[in-house]
Amino acid sequence: NAGVTQTPKFQVLKTGQSMTLQCAQDMNHNSMYWYRQDPGMGLRLIYYSASEGTTDKGEVPNGYNVSRLNKREFSLRLESAAPSQTSVYFCASSEGATSQYEQYFGPGTRLTVT
Amino acid sequence: AQTVTQSQPEMSVQEAETVTLSCTYDTSENNYYLFWYKQPPSRQMILVIRQEAYKQQNATENRFSVNFQKAAKSFSLKISDSQLGDTAMYFCAFMSNFNKFYFGSGTKLNVKP
Numbered sequence: 001n002a003g004v005t006q007t008p009k010f011q012v013l014k015t016g017q018s019m020t021l022q023c024a025q026d027m028n029h030n031s032m033y034w035y036r037q038d039p040g041m042g043l044r045l046i047y048y049s050a051s052e053g054t055t056d057k058g059e060v061p062n063g064y065n066v067s068r069l070n071k072r073e074f075s076l077r078l079e080s081a082a083p084s085q086t087s088v089y090f091c092a093s094s095e096g097a098t099s100q101y102e103q104y105f106g107p108g109t110r111l112t113v114t
Numbered sequence: 115a116q117t118v119t120q121s122q123p124e125m126s127v128q129e130a131e132t133v134t135l136s137c138t139y140d141t142s143e144n145n146y147y148l149f150w151y152k153q154p155p156s157r158q159m160i161l162v163i164r165q166e167a168y169k170q171q172n173a174t175e176n177r178f179s180v181n182f183q184k185a186a187k188s189f190s191l192k193i194s195d196s197q198l199g200d201t202a203m204y205f206c207a208f209m210s211n212f213n214k215f216y217f218g219s220g221t222k223l224n225v226k227p
Contacts, residue, residue: 031213033215035215035217040219040220041219041220042118042120042205042207042217042218042219042220043159043205043207043215043217044217045214045215045216048213048214048215050213056212056213056214058214059214059216088157090159092159096213100147100164100166101147101149101164101209101213102161102164103159103161103215105158105159107157107158108157
């Protein structure tokens with residue numbers, strides 16, 4: 001059981017470049033989430049998907065797009081990276097009410113935009 | 115908008131002592147969940163304890179317990195018999211009715227031998 005996996009672990013981009021962060025979970029969870037964590041701050045929700053086929057904006061969605069490809073996979077895309085998007089990105093999944101909304105987190109992706 | 119405030123950026127405690135981490139939140143919702151997550155230097159987020167707002171009884175998990183004061187919108191975490199492995203960042207989190215999560219800025223806990 002791998003839990004929640006994220007690729008890549010590290011990435012350096014130049015301003016204006018695009019990239020997709022991949023996330024997959026093998027726990028058959030309905031809900032998936034993307035967060036960013038900046039130094040000295042907690043996690044901030046970018047987008048979430050309460051179930052397959054649905055996505056909703058979180059607290060800081062600007063500059064990002066997401067795709068819930070299937071129940072297992074939830075990707076985050078930066079179309080035109082900016083230095084303000086330098087951060088650590090976490091993906092998480094949750095079964096929802098049946099597990100009292102416990103989230104399981106991936107190991108994170110450290111992204112630097114120069 | 116929901117907000118979560120952790121007013122203690124950093125705290126220290128001696129091994130085997132008790133420490134309390136503070137958290138306040140702001141919401142107009144009546145039903146919600148509250149969580150404490152631990153993030154050790156490995157960066158992995160680990161659930162410590164959770165509380166459902168409609169439950170009056172404070173949640174406990176072994177050495178971890180909460181003091182949930184709904185009217186005051188306060189949700190503090192008490193760690194008893196602190197261990198060196200408790201050294202980590204601790205984040206308070208709020209989940210709204212709409213499945214959105216909001217995290218505080220964290221408290222860095224240092225357990226000293």
